[in-house]
Amino acid sequence: MGGVLVAWLRDAMLGLHHDITIPSGSALNTDLSRALTDFHTCRYGSLALRLPRLIHAGHARTAMAARLARSYLLATRMLIKLDEQQLDWMAADRAHQSAETTGDALLIAEAARQLAVLARKANWHEQAMSIALTAADHSGLRAGGPDHAAERGLLIQSAAYTAAKAGDAAGMRELTDEAAAIAKELGGTTRLRDHGGCFSPTTVRLHLISAENSAGDPSTALAAARAVTPQSLPSVERRARYYTGIAVAYGRWGCRDDCVRALLAAEHHAPEETHARPTAKSLISGLLISGRITTELRRLAARVGVLT
Template sequence: MGAAERPNQRELPIGRQVAQWRVRRRMTQQMLADRLGKSKSWVDKVERGVRTLDRVSVLHDLAGVLRIAPAALLDPARPPTVTVGAVDGVEGVRAALAVGEPSGWRAVGSGAEVAGRLGHAWLTYQHTRYSQLLRILPELLAVVRHAAEAGIIETGTLVRAYRLTGQALVKIGEAELAWLAADRAVTLAAGEPRWCAAGTVPLAQALRSLDRPQLAYAAALAAARQLAAEVPGSPAARALHGALLIEAAFAAADQPDTAVGLDPGTADGLLQQAAASARLVVDGEDPEWTGFGPSAVGLARATAAALAGETDDALERYARLSTRPGWRRLPVEHRAAYLLDVARACLRVGDLLAAGRLVMMAEQTAPAEVRTRPYARDLVTGIIRGGGASSALIRLGTDLGTA
């Protein structure tokens, strides 16, 4: 959310500020209550102004959970300071998206160097090194922007840089800022189908993270249709086309009862189309950093089944897929993210043991995917609160500050 879009927080009571920051961090009132060791009713009363925050210790606890400085609640005019984990680099990325150039950055003189730096950043993402990625993104954006303005690289390379930024921000729970980065990518694409498709991948992810499945579905499907004419001739286009179909399928499966014009069969139809594209893609060949291929479609089917509440089917599909060679060819980020998505679905239907087991498998696959993402911490909190946590998960929860 840009500065122009933010309400004037000077005029907001502290309870309203708490509610706004809670929504920005993608927490329900129950999630916030669980992290604070309070009741949902307590949070509701604070946000409505019925209960005042008159203890400094409670104010500090609340600010810590919301990942802002306590002074941001006491003095809304002061810019909020992010205080926890990998999100320490968010403000630098925010400044870079405002077309600010970090101090000490240097322009590069060749397209090969730009491509090399961007490729290194993508590998950093796929290996779940989110803290490191956030540190390098501000300078990378400045470098790629300068190179595009100088004609050293094509605009599509800058679109990819914004796409990477958007996907990374979704991971760390900054979906609104991810939306801004994705919007930059789509705007730069200027109607070119392949570049527009690249920018729409993080846009759909951000919209789903903000609980807007209808918009995610519409955006992903529109971009996929625009790209469809290029699918037969280009491996990169096929990969992006398939990735967009998967995003649309997830949006349809996650909340089919609230997505206008969708029904539970929509996701399956989209995944059948993705499978057709995947037949022409080899697992591990990833020209657009999508991870798309036959194995990714198989995992997407498992995830869609889980999102639709069919967790037994999802677990059976996962068990089969995880023994195949293509599973190991997927980036660790891809594998761990799928495990967390299915874990969330298991938690929804009350299968706490399966949810806990999947979270621990994700932690073994890519520790940073679990230890960095607020999404994962909320999962761990929910499982522990539900009484279905193993001793290993409780130890993990203690490390994460959720137990």
């Protein structure tokens, strides 16, 4: 399903298939809301139908810059998840341009966050850090309400992850503490309208699992995971990320059976996510060539598509 979604997004972004019927504005708003739900519940078959249509409609109706920006932000997140390294930059740039057109501080900040993620994936760590922290310090975010503060927290989390990727574990933990302080001050969970996600002490702790993995210490990543209750995570997508993060840590530690169990848990919560995600495929491929292949691992590999 990941390949279908990528292909249809590509064609929408290239302006192909002009025969698509464009629904009314209210129907498109409903479609965007449902597309965000599809992402957070990992229903990628449904998302493959809705998101390309939203992008096509956004270009056809130039007055709807905010909706186009939100559509491209969602496309960017999905393409990053699927490691589509050409289309994700294209989507992120269009999200940024559309967001700037609106003048909306939250949209502009979220577009900056996605650009920071892509810069980090390209190993441009200094630039990624600068994009995220400059956006977090923008007066438009500092002067806003709880949702603006939450977006600042997400940007600081992004900078923390970049510090981990750059080998600066101490800097990563300092920035994570800063994000955690914002979450604690906000209290509870703050939802973000532009991408349907949320920010809370729990999501900060979830982010720390990936950051500690990137810093190179699987035992610390697993300790961070023990501080998170999976049932408290706000979406299916977040729970799948939680179990995938645990699988990465066990894989690096050489705990094969624990790694497989974590991958199976991720698959249980979000099969479409686990079957499409390059991280899961890479872990499973590594397990297949590094040791004993159990029936459980072989069946998982077949479902994910790395063993036929």
